[in-house]
Structure formats: structure tokens, C-alpha cells
Amino acid sequence: MRDMLSKQAVGLKPSGIRKFFDIVSEMEDAISLGVGEPDFDTPWHIRDEGIYSLEKGRTFYTSNSGLAELRQEISNYIKRKQGVVYDPQHEVLITVGGSEAIDIGLRAVINPGDEVLIPQPSFVSYEPCAIMAGAVPVIIELKEENEFRLTAKELEDAITEKTKMLILPFPNNPTGAIMERKDLEEIAEVIRKHDILVMSDEIYAELTYKDKHISIVEMEGMRERTILINGFSKAFAMTGWRLGYACGPREILEQMTKLHQFAIMCAPTTSQYAAVEALRNGDEDVREMCMAYNQRRRYLMNAFREMKLSCFEPFGAFYVFPCIKEFGMTSEEFAERFLEEEKVAVVPGTAFGDCGEGYLRISYAYSLDNLKLAIGKLADFVARLRAEA
Amino acid sequence: MNKFSDEQFIQPRICAGASQILLIAEQNLIFCSRPQRKRFGMEEKMREELLKIIERNSRIDLKELAVILGVEEIDVVNELQALEDEGIICGYHTMIDWEKTSIEKVSALIEVRVTPQRGQGFDNIAERVYKYPEVTSVYLISGGYDLLVTLEGKSLKEISGFVSDKLSTLDSVLSTATHFILKKYKDHGTILTKKYEDTREKVSP
Numbered sequence: 290m291r292d293m294l295s296k297q298a299v300g301l302k303p304s305g306i307r308k309f310f311d312i313v314s315e316m317e318d319a320i321s322l323g324v325g326e327p328d329f330d331t332p333w334h335i336r337d338e339g340i341y342s343l344e345k346g347r348t349f350y351t352s353n354s355g356l357a358e359l360r361q362e363i364s365n366y367i368k369r370k371q372g373v374v375y376d377p378q379h380e381v382l383i384t385v386g387g388s389e390a391i392d393i394g395l396r397a398v399i400n401p402g403d404e405v406l407i408p409q410p411s412f413v414s415y416e417p418c419a420i421m422a423g424a425v426p427v428i429i430e431l432k433e434e435n436e437f438r439l440t441a442k443e444l445e446d447a448i449t450e451k452t453k454m455l456i457l458p459f460p461n462n463p464t465g466a467i468m469e470r471k472d473l474e475e476i477a478e479v480i481r482k483h484d485i486l487v488m489s490d491e492i493y494a495e496l497t498y499k500d501k502h503i504s505i506v507e508m509e510g511m512r513e514r515t516i517l518i519n520g521f522s523k524a525f526a527m528t529g530w531r532l533g534y535a536c537g538p539r540e541i542l543e544q545m546t547k548l549h550q551f552a553i554m555c556a557p558t559t560s561q562y563a564a565v566e567a568l569r570n571g572d573e574d575v576r577e578m579c580m581a582y583n584q585r586r587r588y589l590m591n592a593f594r595e596m597k598l599s600c601f602e603p604f605g606a607f608y609v610f611p612c613i614k615e616f617g618m619t620s621e622e623f624a625e626r627f628l629e630e631e632k633v634a635v636v637p638g639t640a641f642g643d644c645g646e647g648y649l650r651i652s653y654a655y656s657l658d659n660l661k662l663a664i665g666k667l668a669d670f671v672a673r674l675r676a677e678a
Numbered sequence: 679m680n681k682f683s684d685e686q687f688i689q690p691r692i693c694a695g696a697s698q699i700l701l702i703a704e705q706n707l708i709f710c711s712r713p714q715r716k717r718f719g720m721e722e723k724m725r726e727e728l729l730k731i732i733e734r735n736s737r738i739d740l741k742e743l744a745v746i747l748g749v750e751e752i753d754v755v756n757e758l759q760a761l762e763d764e765g766i767i768c769g770y771h772t773m774i775d776w777e778k779t780s781i782e783k784v785s786a787l788i789e790v791r792v793t794p795q796r797g798q799g800f801d802n803i804a805e806r807v808y809k810y811p812e813v814t815s816v817y818l819i820s821g822g823y824d825l826l827v828t829l830e831g832k833s834l835k836e837i838s839g840f841v842s843d844k845l846s847t848l849d850s851v852l853s854t855a856t857h858f859i860l861k862k863y864k865d866h867g868t869i870l871t872k873k874y875e876d877t878r879e880k881v882s883p
């Protein structure tokens with residue numbers, strides 16, 4: 290058997306994070322600022338509901354699209370937050386994390402050769418999922434001077450005859466960038482004009498530190514062409530439960546449900562019961578966690594100012610994306626040396642796309658004490674580099 | 679280095695166990711009993727945030743407090759002064775796990791049923807009880823009894839002595855039920871029996 294493997298799979302670049310993970314795992318005493326998940330435990334009342342569902346023997350498959358009760362709660366939640374209504378019967382699908390929704394959302398709409406626009410730096414899975422769905426990924430390089438927002442001009446310039454879909458990754462991992470109403474209105478116009486689809490990954494929607502998050506689906510003519518993706522991982526600190534969802538027009542959701550049905554059957558049942566509780570009674574938890582993240586965010590921005598490290602102020606997610614171009618090193622070199630010399634792990638910006646070169650992703654999903662320790666080391670390191678120069 | 683992490687600071691709301699209900703009720707009383715009014719200085723929301731932070735860590739550096747709240751240090755100083763003047767901040771205490779020291783301490787919860795006095799309600803009797811220095815808190819409680827008294831002493835004997843000689847002999851006290859605390863798992867929102875451990879993968883997307 291000579292051709293054992295899929296060329297497409299083999300052709301995918303391994304994640305830039307993997308390499309770092311391997312180095313850090315070897316180091317016993319490394320401090321990490323490289324984590325992409327909340328440091329909080331899932332709020333107890335939510336865990337308790339999960340446990341209770343197990344005690345009651347709720348250990349069977351749910352319907353393919355997920356518990357009706359949960360789909361109803363999701364529909365209520367989006368109506369409450371975004372003012373947009375999705376029919377829980379046909380327009381909401383519960384998935385195994387936002388991750389699965391990204392994958393099947395692409396596979397549900399892509400025909401071979403379709404172009405998918407992917408703004409970068411962004412989450413690592415869009416590009417490989419697009420490729421595996423048969424799409425041609427077209428990268429839009431976001432700029433620090435625009436606070437890493439997507440501008441109408443950048444979008445317009447990237448659109449061709451073949452453009453099928455735009456992935457809209459805000460609030461953004463790794464930059465922490467957000468899109469405000471004006472930004473969304475401007476790109477919505479371009480999207481309508483060229484009649485393309487949108488996949489809006491709003492997994493960090495609850496974690497914004499300026500105004501409330503606004504979704505592209507609130508813009509005129511967008512709901513009917515958008516797959517809205519969200520989940521429980523970040524907002525409710527539920528990464529390990531593997532639960533997310535997609536909302537969108539019935540035609541698309543029907544296809545996604547089919548793919549989900551054949552590949553997955555249904556999302557984890559225990560997690561679905563816990564998620565019902567999260568949506569019903571979790572607002573206060575989210576508020577508290579958001580407040581804590583914001584305090585850490587302010588702490589970091591101040592620390593960067595003090596060490597004169599350039600960093601645009603991010604207003605979403607739990608990442609800051611400082612610029613290290615002044616040191617004349619690549620992101621990877623910087624991150625590797627920092628790890629070697631100070632035993633602190635950060636993720637090079639290039640793990641999220643080539644245009645992340647010159648930046649680092651620093652996560653603030655850590656306690657303030659932890660951050661203080663690590664940032665102290667960053668200040669020492671930066672001072673040393675400057676002295677060398 | 680300060681030992682109070684902000685994990686702990688977030689815990690009381692998220693993980694409130696039954697034993698925390700009293701504490702939370704107590705906090706809420708503080709927030710609710712103050713009349714809402716227009717004020718100079720900090721917004722109400724930020725005031726709440728400030729209070730929550732220092733409730734978990736009263737030793738936090740003022741400059742750091744200003745940074746994480748996104749305000750000037752002078753504003754924090756003024757606000758703290760105002761909170762003290764208004765009697766909202768009533769003291770800065772230290773959480774001590776006496777169990778870990780060689781010093782003997784026994785604490786107890788005492789449920790007290792009393793007859794309220796005309797024109798005074800429970801205030802008079804509460805005052806007579808809280809004046810004893812060994813009494814650490816006195817709450818008026820709804821339900822099966824009236825006052826919940828917590829008490830610290832050197833020994834079981836000292837506590838039972840207090841109950842039989844001082845508390846039960848007060849005129850308006852009808853009955854008492856004393857519960858000795860055997861072990862503190864969580865106190866003031868802080869888990870005493872376990873340390874936070876970060877079990878996440880060290881790097882993830």
C-alpha cells in the first residue's frame with residue numbers, strides 16, 4: 290500500500306502551537322502564559338447539574354441536533370443578547386464545541402474550488418478545516434494600525450468571483466480585537482453587495498471590555514447568510530465539556546445537521562444538561578469572570594506601558610498581542626529564547642498565521658499573582674535584550 | 679508577596695456552598711441598605727468592584743488597585759476614605775487558619791431563641807450578647823430561632839461556661855443550642871482545605 294494517506298491531510302501544516310507545547314511539557318518549572326482556556330473552574334451549579342443528570346441516568350444519546358430544552362435556551366439567549374430570533378427546531382444545532390461547528394459549517398457550504406476568506410491572525414482551525422472541505426483559503430492579513438479589525442477595503446480587495454464565504458473571527462483569538470457596530474455595518478455592505486456567506490465565530494462574545502458584544506447577524510440582511518457559532522467553553526469556563534452550537538438559516542443548518550448526525554450522532558448528553566443550567570442561571574458567573582479578566586487586562590496593558598513594550602489595547606477575549614519587532618527577532622526566536630532563559634511560555638504570533646510575525650500572544654487566563662510573576666520576568670528579559678542591542 | 683489570589687476572590691459567587699449563604703446575605707445587606715444616590719467619585723459599579731477586590735484582599739497595593747480598576751490612584755484613596763467614613767468598610771481583617779498553629783482555639787455556633795422586648799425588638803438583647811469580646815458575630819435570623827451567635831474560646835469548657843453562665847441567664851433568652859465547629863472547610867469564601875492547582879495543558883490554541 291503505497292498511498293496510505295490522504296494528500297490533503299498530509300499537506301496540512303502542523304499547528305505552530307504543538308511545537309511549543311512539546312518544549313514546555315518537558316520543562317518542569319516553566320510558567321505558562323500560553324493557555325487558550327479559562328483558568329476558572331466551571332461554576333459549581335453547572336457542574337452539579339451535570340452530576341445530577343448522571344445520577345438520574347441521563348446517559349443516552351439525545352436527538353441529533355441536541356436536547357430540545359437546550360436549543361430553546363440557546364434561542365432565548367441569542368434573542369436576549371443580540372435581539373435576533375432563531376427557531377430552536379430548525380435553526381439551532383448543538384455541536385461538540387465551536388470546533389465541530391466550524392468544521393461542519395464549512396463542509397456544508399463549500400464546493401471544490403470555492404474561496405473562503407480567512408482574516409488572520411486568527412484561530413488555528415479555520416484554514417485546515419477549509420482545506421479539508423475542499424475550499425481554497427484566501428488569507429486577509431489584519432493590521433495593527435486598524436487594531437486588527439477587518440476593514441471594508443481589505444474585504445473588498447480579497448473578494449473574487451469564486452469567493453463563497455467570509456470567516457469572521459471576532460472577538461479574536463489571538464489578538465483580542467473586536468468589531469464594533471460601525472465596523473460591522475461597513476463590512477456588511479460589502480458582503481451584501483457580493484452576495485457571500487459569513488461564518489461568524491463568536492465564541493468570546495461574552496468577554497468584551499468596552500461595549501457589549503455586537504454580532505454581524507444584527508446587521509441588515511446578514512442573518513439569512515450567516516452561520517453564527519458560539520459555545521460554552523469560554524463564557525462559562527467549560528472547555529472540557531466539549532459543547533458549542535451553530536445557528537443559521539434552515540437550509541444550511543439542515544445540511545450541517547446531516548453531517549453532524551453521521552460523524553458525531555449527538556453532542557455529549559451530560560454536557561447538554563449542564564449547559565441548560567449555564568444559560569438559565571449563569572449570568573452572574575459570567576459577569577464575575579469577565580470582571581476578573583478585565584482587571585488582568587488592565588494590569589497587563591499597564592505593565593507593557595511601563596516596560597515600553599508596544600501593544601494595541603485589545604477589548605475582547607483573554608489575550609493581549611504585544612509587538613516585539615523592536616528586538617529584531619522573529620516571534621519564534623523571541624518565544625524560544627524567553628522560554629529558555631526565563632522559563633516562561635508565550636505563543637509566537639505566527640502560530641495564528643504568517644502575519645502574526647513580530648507579535649506574541651499572551652493569555653491572561655491566569656491569576657493576577659501568576660501574571661505578576663511572569664510579567665516581571667518579561668520585563669527583565671526585555672531589559673536584557675535592550676541592553677544587548 | 680501577597681498570598682490571596684484572585685481565584686479566591688471570584689469563588690464566593692461561583693462556588694457558594696450552603697455554608698456561604700450567611701456571608702453572602704451579609705454582603706448583600708451592606709449593598710442594599712445604603713440609599714442609592716447620585717455621588718461624585720466612583721460610579722456605583724466600580725465601587726462594587728473595588729469592594730469585591732478588597733474584600734478578598736485588603737492588603738492589595740493601592741497603585742495596583744488603581745491599575746486593575748483603570749482609575750487614578752488618588753481616586754482609589756479618596757474612595758476608600760469615603761467608604762470608611764460611610765461605615766461601609768468597617769475594618770480590615772486577616773484570615774487565619776488557627777488549626778495550623780499550636781494555639782488552641784475552639785469555635786461554636788449558638789442558636790438562641792429570645793423574646794423580643796417591647797419597643798426594642800431584638801436590638802437590646804443583641805447588644806447585650808455582642809458586648810462580650812469572645813462573641814465574634816451576632817446575626818438576627820429568620821426561621822426556627824432568632825439570634826445566631828458565633829463564639830471563639832480556648833476550650834470547650836470555656837464556651838460551655840459562657841453559654842450556661844452568661845447567655846442562658848439573660849432574661850429574654852428562652853433557649854440555646856450550641857454547635858461546636860469541628861473543622862473549617864471554607865471560610866469567608868476561601869477554601870482552607872485545598873490549594874488551587876492549575877491542571878490545564880500548558881499551551882493550547
Ligand SMILES: Cc1ncc(COP(=O)(O)O)c(C=O)c1O
Nearest residue numbers: 386387388412462520522533883
Ligand atoms: C476563536 C475560537 N473559536 C473556537 C474555539 C473552539 O472552542 P470549543 O471547540 O472549545 O468550543 C476556540 C478555542 O480556543 C477559539 O479560540
